[in-house]
Amino acid sequence: MSTPLTARIAEEYARLAPAARHGTALATLTAQGLPTSRDENWKYANLRALERLKFAPAPPGPLPAAAELPEAIPGFPRYVFVDGAFAPELSAALAAGPALVTRLGTAPAEAASLTALSPDERFALLNQAFATDGAAVRVTARAGAESARLEFVFVASADAKAGASYPRLELQLEPQARLQLIERHVSAGSQASFVNSAVTVAAGRGALLQHYRLQELGARAICFDTLSAVLAGEARYRLHVSSVGAQSARSTLRVRLAGERAELVLAALSLGERTQVQDTFALIEHATPNARTEQTFRGIAAGRSRVAFNGKIVVAKGAHGTDSRQSLRGLLAGPEAEIDVRPQLEIYTDDVRCSHGATAGKLDDNMLFYLLSRGLEPEVAQRLLKWAFLEDVVATIDVAQLRRQIEARLAARLPDVPLNPEGV
Numbered sequence: 001m002s003t004p005l006t007a008r009i010a011e012e013y014a015r016l017a018p019a020a021r022h023g024t025a026l027a028t029l030t031a032q033g034l035p036t037s038r039d040e041n042w043k044y045a046n047l048r049a050l051e052r053l054k055f056a057p058a059p060p061g062p063l064p065a066a067a068e069l070p071e072a073i074p075g076f077p078r079y080v081f082v083d084g085a086f087a088p089e090l091s092a093a094l095a096a097g098p099a100l101v102t103r104l105g106t107a108p109a110e111a112a113s114l115t116a117l118s119p120d121e122r123f124a125l126l127n128q129a130f131a132t133d134g135a136a137v138r139v140t141a142r143a144g145a146e147s148a149r150l151e152f153v154f155v156a157s158a159d160a161k162a163g164a165s166y167p168r169l170e171l172q173l174e175p176q177a178r179l180q181l182i183e184r185h186v187s188a189g190s191q192a193s194f195v196n197s198a199v200t201v202a203a204g205r206g207a208l209l210q211h212y213r214l215q216e217l218g219a220r221a222i223c224f225d226t227l228s229a230v231l232a233g234e235a236r237y238r239l240h241v242s243s244v245g246a247q248s249a250r251s252t253l254r255v256r257l258a259g260e261r262a263e264l265v266l267a268a269l270s271l272g273e274r275t276q277v278q279d280t281f282a283l284i285e286h287a288t289p290n291a292r293t294e295q296t297f298r299g300i301a302a303g304r305s306r307v308a309f310n311g312k313i314v315v316a317k318g319a320h321g322t323d324s325r326q327s328l329r330g331l332l333a334g335p336e337a338e339i340d341v342r343p344q345l346e347i348y349t350d351d352v353r354c355s356h357g358a359t360a361g362k363l364d365d366n367m368l369f370y371l372l373s374r375g376l377e378p379e380v381a382q383r384l385l386k387w388a389f390l391e392d393v394v395a396t397i398d399v400a401q402l403r404r405q406i407e408a409r410l411a412a413r414l415p416d417v418p419l420n421p422e423g424v
Helices: 004-016 023-032 048-052 119-130 365-373 378-394 400-413
Strands: 078-082 099-103 135-139 148-156 168-173 178-187 194-203 208-216 222-231 236-243 248-257 263-272 277-286 292-302 306-315 323-333 338-347 353-361
Touching (some): 004 119, 099 148, 119 194, 119 222, 119 248, 135 148, 135 178, 148 194, 168 208, 178 194, 208 222, 208 400, 222 236, 236 248, 236 400, 248 263, 263 277, 263 306, 263 378, 263 400, 277 292, 292 306, 306 323, 306 353, 323 378, 338 353, 378 400
Parallel strands (some): 078 148, 135 168, 148 178, 178 208, 194 222, 208 236, 222 248, 236 263, 248 277, 263 292, 292 323, 323 353
Antiparallel strands (some): 099 135
């Protein structure tokens, strides 16, 4: 389904070949087209900016100073990519070990399987077509050893008029392997960057992945992000997501529990202020019996922002014994803000235990009155209630220093909204 937009993307790609990574991905994208606001799962995303963006990768620019990067976490070797390109000067050595890190830019280009992609993963095709670098991580099991630890920092520095940033990360955990991974997306400077990232995860039998994803891009950035994961039997995936940056951010998550007794725990939070758009679509597929998922979302929208979370659980035929729980909550902190939380369940088998709950509203008037009656200032009382609202997600972060960093970031971003007669 070629459109003027995909035709322009194809023209930019043709000018890059053979440097671009996969022509097959571009052909598939051209045939399918990018999502539009008429697609049900994309109606909350801001897609208008695509018409004026440049899709070719941004040319190499100056490296940010180490002081411009987030504070490193001790014990987590750091690998930095600037506008999608590896920055060895800011990174740990690419050494072999239980967590082997290699550059995709130096590996032979191989056509990945595109047949399993869902219609909502079309931005991953765009990344696959244009990304010229990235990281592949392979983790092996170590008997009696602690989890391997890694941190990836993806920095966006180029202006969208110069080109796009394509972070790419491919994770493979062998059976019984264990990994703690921090994935950060940040900006260097105040440029209006265009970021399109893609992450793939393959977790072998009995593997454990604790994955912390922080989207803290600059206030003018446009971000599209796709994460696709497949879990084998008894694999456990702990996915923590914090999205507070960018002018407009859309995250597409797809996790397939392909093995019996696989387990996913997804905890996500989003903050929106001014005119920000924070949109997340999470598709969780239970393909085999006795798998378990737990999904928690907390979002706060202030100013004229929009925060949306669409969580869809699909239980396939024969996936009996499924245990799935959803708790989606949104908080309105501005008279013109918008919160959209949407739980979905599709169940094609019997003998399952699935529950979901979704609420959206203002601060609890009774709790606010209680704090005010104890002498707290209105702004302080509101901050405390908002903090308590987010704590369901923040408290699940096991890395203490990372949790403190996230708490500091949230404390700086929580809007102080004066009390008004409407209680907002």
